[in-house]
Amino acid sequence: MTALIAAERVPAAGSAGQPPSVVVSGAIRRYPGGRSVGPIDIDVRAGEVLALMGSNGAGKSTLLRLLATADRTDGGRVSWWGDPSPRRARRQMGYAADEPIEETTLSPRQATYFWCRQWVADAVLARRLTSETLDSLGLGDRADEPVGTLSYGLRRRLALAQALAHRPALALFDEPSAGLDPDGAAVVTSALRARAAAGLTTVVASNDPEFVAGVADRVAMLHQGRCLRVAPLPELLAEVPRRRIVELRVGETAPGGRGGPATPGTGWTPARGASDDRRPGWAQGALTLAVTERLASLSGVVVLSADDGRVVAELEEDAALAPLVAAADSVGSGVRSLEVRRPDLRECFHALVGRDAGGSEADAPATLPARGRR
């Protein structure tokens, strides 16, 4: 009998009255040592791309594994298409973990075909689906070369191809954009959006705001094992105060001067013509701190993060930039570059968890001034 692939077994694209693909009710996962994730309540709607965002250890991968039936809950309940049976759910599911794993001696075509055949009984159909998936993810040209000769980014794409080839009704990906170049990320985004257009559901765990903004219909913000908020992207962004984010790069040696500017409070002056790269780490840190303190003293400016010559600040939408730049320059830093952007998912996440709650995973330095000094 010709195999019925997963995509053909599920109802058509996510119409309004359609039941959710997955319902998570009070799910808890406990780990040895007392750490736990949950309780989490979340619905994954049919035909949507749901992104799970949150800092490291927030529970994204754990939740994804629970959804993928790779882990069991220690409390609460997960049901797939109204059915709590993981065994039946697996018939319509595809999962790719955060690390690409494949035998280096197999070719992408062989590896993808193998996984496709676990769901698709018809060999001819499996071959066709394999080729189509590899082509759609830009692997068609290298489909018959050993996996060992592929770059990390291409192996990541291969991992996605293996999870997608059988057209699962529910696909789950952990950090799908990690290790991908911009072209690769665009290819993956396009593949996931094509799934959504076909009414297939996708859940991604990602910390890449640009990727999430390009692919997700809704975003779930996780923090310390709890789901803080689930909403469509525009709705989340609308909740962030209308402010501007300014990113300053400081620390360049003044051109043409007799040596560089002295680092405040350090007594260190770079030699004439010395590049910024020669500034010792401690001096660069001191300079960053000085700029941070200066900016924080300005009215209407909140320094969000400061790290190794990079200072990110938030200011009122109609505030002038010139005083900010002048203040940074006044401590002799030399503003190397200036980038202004609108608040994105990062700021949205920070607004939700509160910067002092330890929510920032990369940006928050120990010297960060208290939020609200305006």
Next chain:
Amino acid sequence: MNATLPMRRRVARGALPGANPRRAVLARLMPRGTLGRELLVVAARRRALALKVGIPLILALPLIIGGAPTFWAGMLLTVLVAMMGAVGTAVNLARARQSGLLVRLALVPRPGWRVVGGVVEAGAIVDLLQLLPVIVVVAVAGGAGPDQWVGLLLAVMAGLLTGSLLGCLVACLAGGVGEVLLDVCVLLAPLLFLGGLFTGVPRLGWGWTVATVDPFGQLGSAFIGALGGSPAFSPATVLLVSAVAIVVVLAAIGLLSRPLLERR
């Protein structure tokens, strides 16, 4: 002349599979299940395969050519078979768990026994292939009769599968690849001892009963018989017990497969 050099280098590294006939043949084979996949992976590793076939021969040839006492030769060859089956499977499964492959295999909509069975079967088939030259040399040198040939083949298969079962058990319990060898030895040594490999099979009592149902006891006896010595068990007993052992062991591996796949 110079223009051809880069091309030759690339072919040697396997970057152009179409230009390498052997790789091109392998690239056309599409694995349907875990058995096919594992066999394809083994076939692609030519050097490892050659080593796997060579090492048992290197160990067996001096024993046979040097006329080692059949009891000791049989014991050594049995230990070799048991270790190959147990360590091979345990390491394979422990690596698969560490790499995340077992998690992915656990999520396919197929019975666990088929998934794990494929891995174990492939290991046993490859092990049997690598032991085949040794079996031939032993049987030819010892002037074994047809019943002893068949008995030896079946006993080797039963020994490999029993080793694989222990390997599965170890993979369920062990924390990582590093622990596997120690755990395998802990489980294997008593079974080899009870099979009468080190002390000879007891004539009577529970010791005889245990040695009779122990596949390694039958394997040791089959090797001794094939080498021209005095076996503890007749070829018919070896055949019967080994066949039953294969069925029982496969069923046990099937039972172990779900815990093996589900363990995190």
